[in-house]
Amino acid sequence: MSACAAVAIEVDGLEKRFGALTAVAGLSFSVRPGEIFGLVGPDGAGKTTAMRMLASVMRPDAGRIVIDGIDVLASPEQAKSHISYMPQRFGLYEDLTVDENIRFYADLFDVPARVWQARAEKLLAAADMTPFRRRLAGQLSGGMKQKLGLACSLVHTPKVLLLDEPTTGVDPLSRREFWQILYSLRSEGVAMLISTAYLDEAERCDRIAMLNAGTMMYCDTPAALKERMPGAMLEIITPDPRAAHDAVRGLPGVRGVLMVGTGIHVHVDSGERRTQIAAALTAAGIGIESLEEVAPSIEDLFLALLEQDGAGEGG
Amino acid sequence: MKWRRIKAIVVKESLQIVRDPRSLMIVLLIPLLQMFMLGYGVNLDVQHIPLCVHDREGSQASQGLLHQFAASPYFSLQAPMGSDAEIRKSLDSGRCNLAIVIPAGFSKGLADNGGGSVQALLDATDSNTANIAANYARSVVAAYSAGVQMEFIRNRGGTVQTLTPVDMQARVWFNEDLVSRNFIVPGIVALVMAIVGAQLTSLTIAREWERGTMELLISTPVQPMELMIGKLLPYFLVGMVDASICLALAVFWFEVPFRGTLTALFLTTGLFLTVVLCIGYYVSVAIRSQVGASQVALLLTMLPTTLLSGFTFPIDQMPPAVQAVTYIVSARYYVTIIKALFLKGSAWTALLAPILCLALYALVMVFFASRAFRKTLD
Numbered sequence: 001m002s003a004c005a006a007v008a009i010e011v012d013g014l015e016k017r018f019g020a021l022t023a024v025a026g027l028s029f030s031v032r033p034g035e036i037f038g039l040v041g042p043d044g045a046g047k048t049t050a051m052r053m054l055a056s057v058m059r060p061d062a063g064r065i066v067i068d069g070i071d072v073l074a075s076p077e078q079a080k081s082h083i084s085y086m087p088q089r090f091g092l093y094e095d096l097t098v099d100e101n102i103r104f105y106a107d108l109f110d111v112p113a114r115v116w117q118a119r120a121e122k123l124l125a126a127a128d129m130t131p132f133r134r135r136l137a138g139q140l141s142g143g144m145k146q147k148l149g150l151a152c153s154l155v156h157t158p159k160v161l162l163l164d165e166p167t168t169g170v171d172p173l174s175r176r177e178f179w180q181i182l183y184s185l186r187s188e189g190v191a192m193l194i195s196t197a198y199l200d201e202a203e204r205c206d207r208i209a210m211l212n213a214g215t216m217m218y219c220d221t222p223a224a225l226k227e228r229m230p231g232a233m234l235e236i237i238t239p240d241p242r243a244a245h246d247a248v249r250g251l252p253g254v255r256g257v258l259m260v261g262t263g264i265h266v267h268v269d270s271g272e273r274r275t276q277i278a279a280a281l282t283a284a285g286i287g288i289e290s291l292e293e294v295a296p297s298i299e300d301l302f303l304a305l306l307e308q309d310g311a312g313e314g315g
Numbered sequence: 316m317k318w319r320r321i322k323a324i325v326v327k328e329s330l331q332i333v334r335d336p337r338s339l340m341i342v343l344l345i346p347l348l349q350m351f352m353l354g355y356g357v358n359l360d361v362q363h364i365p366l367c368v369h370d371r372e373g374s375q376a377s378q379g380l381l382h383q384f385a386a387s388p389y390f391s392l393q394a395p396m397g398s399d400a401e402i403r404k405s406l407d408s409g410r411c412n413l414a415i416v417i418p419a420g421f422s423k424g425l426a427d428n429g430g431g432s433v434q435a436l437l438d439a440t441d442s443n444t445a446n447i448a449a450n451y452a453r454s455v456v457a458a459y460s461a462g463v464q465m466e467f468i469r470n471r472g473g474t475v476q477t478l479t480p481v482d483m484q485a486r487v488w489f490n491e492d493l494v495s496r497n498f499i500v501p502g503i504v505a506l507v508m509a510i511v512g513a514q515l516t517s518l519t520i521a522r523e524w525e526r527g528t529m530e531l532l533i534s535t536p537v538q539p540m541e542l543m544i545g546k547l548l549p550y551f552l553v554g555m556v557d558a559s560i561c562l563a564l565a566v567f568w569f570e571v572p573f574r575g576t577l578t579a580l581f582l583t584t585g586l587f588l589t590v591v592l593c594i595g596y597y598v599s600v601a602i603r604s605q606v607g608a609s610q611v612a613l614l615l616t617m618l619p620t621t622l623l624s625g626f627t628f629p630i631d632q633m634p635p636a637v638q639a640v641t642y643i644v645s646a647r648y649y650v651t652i653i654k655a656l657f658l659k660g661s662a663w664t665a666l667l668a669p670i671l672c673l674a675l676y677a678l679v680m681v682f683f684a685s686r687a688f689r690k691t692l693d
């Protein structure tokens with residue numbers, strides 16, 4: 001990270017324990033204005049817990065959070081007017097309409113009427129939701145609910161946006177609109193922290209941090225992380241991915257196998273292994289439609305890195 | 316504190332209230348039902364009160380009076396007593412609740428001027444029953460007295476004013492109609508309001524936790540005080556509507572005479588409502604589930620109001636330790652006030668102490684409720 005750039009979010013040594021369980025253990029990172037920072041990790045990695053502490057709805061046991069120059073632990077209420085937080089669970093009022101929900105949050109953040117009305121208009125149009133302004137939030141589809149959540153959290157022009165798995169269960173079209181809005185916010189200089197279960201989404205972030213059991217394992221741009229992955233990734237399209245998966249597993253040089261829809265991704269120590277693997281599959285009587293070396297996806301990367309038993313360098 | 320944020324919460328809560336017509340109906344019907352159930356269910360009218368008599372005179376006149384007692388359905392006449400000591404023993408042992416002593420000069424007084432006096436001894440362990448018994452006894456004596464007067468006038472001439480009617484020394488005040496319901500209905504209004512008021516707010520915070528809206532709400536700059544005021548105001552309105560329903564039923568349906576001023580009634584009712592709304596709110600903050608909060612709120616309001624407010628069990632009959640506890644029961648003050656307003660029509664000044672206590676109570680509750688809420692998930 002360049003030291004000269006302004007910092008919107010700075011987290012240092014963040015820690016949270018629930019009894020014997022350490023949910024977040026010494027998390028440190030920083031996010032610049034206009035940067036989309038992704039948090040990825042398996043269930044229970046501590047993504048939500050970290051977000052909650054940043055949103056100051058939960059107190060950390062140790063560490064420091066500075067958001068837009070405000071020490072969050074010292075003056076949480078002051079920080080809140082610069083932050084928008086979208087919790088993992090839908091947090092709006094289902095018995096209120098789209099407009100009523102937006103207005104409620106505009107009032108709570110004391111946004112002048114002219115400002116929030118114009119903003120709501122623009123956000124709802126971008127989310128393709130203008131015809132639904134009078135509909136109860138409870139009657140919206142999953143995707144529209146999340147877009148409404150985003151609209152509500154943006155009525156007050158926050159400097160920092162915290163999104164906890166905002167696109168889980170959202171249809172592809174809505175998800176694209178959602179990201180469109182995020183990109184336009186990026187150009188406005190909003191710092192965004194987004195946790196996601198979709199690794200293809202992680203690739204759209206400027207930087208990602210991989211969390212596992214409360215600790216950050218890696219933190220870099222998606223491209224740099226991929227480069228760091230040793231060996232090569234082979235994509236094999238086959239009519240019987242499961243059999244192929246079982247046949248390839250355990251072969252010399254194979255570090256990991258992942259089923260992906262119509263085939264498998266095989267992580268090997270070197271691209272030279274391809275002939276050897278093709279031979280093994282043919283010997284097992286499994287058809288191969290194609291076998292190519294591909295750039296690893298974040299998902300591949302994540303599994304590959306986890307396989308190294310957490311021996312990787314910290315973020 | 317920003318008025319705009321309070322208003323936003325008031326609007327949001329009100330919308331949620333009207334969008335949930337089933338709950339709204341319940342909120343308005345429950346007090347109605349409870350008033351009917353309790354108003355008819357709790358009937359303290361007493362019949363067959365065991366009555367002992369000591370007739371010191373044994374004349375025709377005295378026997379006439381005793382005859383009236385024997386004929387009344389309210390009393391069951393025991394064997395006549397021979398001495399004051401015997402009377403005391405029967406009262407002590409509970410063989411009778413009421414003893415009538417007719418003095419030796421009874422018939423002479425009647426013959427001279429148509430007036431006289433009998434003595435009533437009451438076992439006041441259960442002061443409610445005692446009050447009622449004394450009233451019934453008085454009515455029997457009054458009926459007898461009226462008969463004697465009529466006869467006196469017929470025989471001797473003269474006007475009613477010059478006569479002293481037969482008098483009974485034990486007297487009960489403020490319920491001339493001898494209807495125990497008049498005593499009990501104002502207390503029921505207090506009970507229903509305590510229950511309904513706390514129920515109204517017991518769900519309000521717990522609901523936000525259960526529906527998952529709280530996490531987002533506490534990430535905004537809203538202050539706990541704003542949240543509390545915004546949430547209590549709409550329910551205060553609903554609660555006052557409930558209170559009006561209860562009070563109207565008391566006056567127009569149960570026909571309890573109302574002698575106080577409406578200003579005093581609504582002002583003190585508003586204070587009491589504030590207290591119970593705060594209790595419900597506090598419970599809702601402490602217990603993050605709707606079912607749990609509603610049950611605890613019910614327990615916290617119904618039990619003390621029923622047992623310790625003086626509504627069913629008179630406070631002065633309680634053991635001193637329990638009497639001390641009643642001072643922290645807000646309903647105690649409201650029951651005192653509302654009974655006085657209904658039955659005595661007391662003036663402001665006479666009720667100053669309980670009104671001040673209730674106001675102080677409301678203030679303390681608002682203070683605690685406003686500080687109870689923490690904007691954290693921990």
Ligand SMILES: Nc1ncnc2c1ncn2[C@@H]1O[C@H](COP(=O)(O)OP(=O)(O)OP(=O)(O)O)[C@@H](O)[C@H]1O
Binds near residue numbers: 018042046048050088
């Ligand atoms: N309030 C709590 N009390 C006790 N344990 C908790 C609490 N909140 C979270 N945890 C535990 O802390 C760990 C981290 O949870 P967290 O919700 O932060 O993970 P996550 O990365 O968001 O997972 P997911 O992908 O399922 O949302 C988990 O083991 C979880 O069970």
Ligand SMILES: [Mg+2]
Binds near residue numbers: 047048049088164
């Ligand atoms: Mg989570």
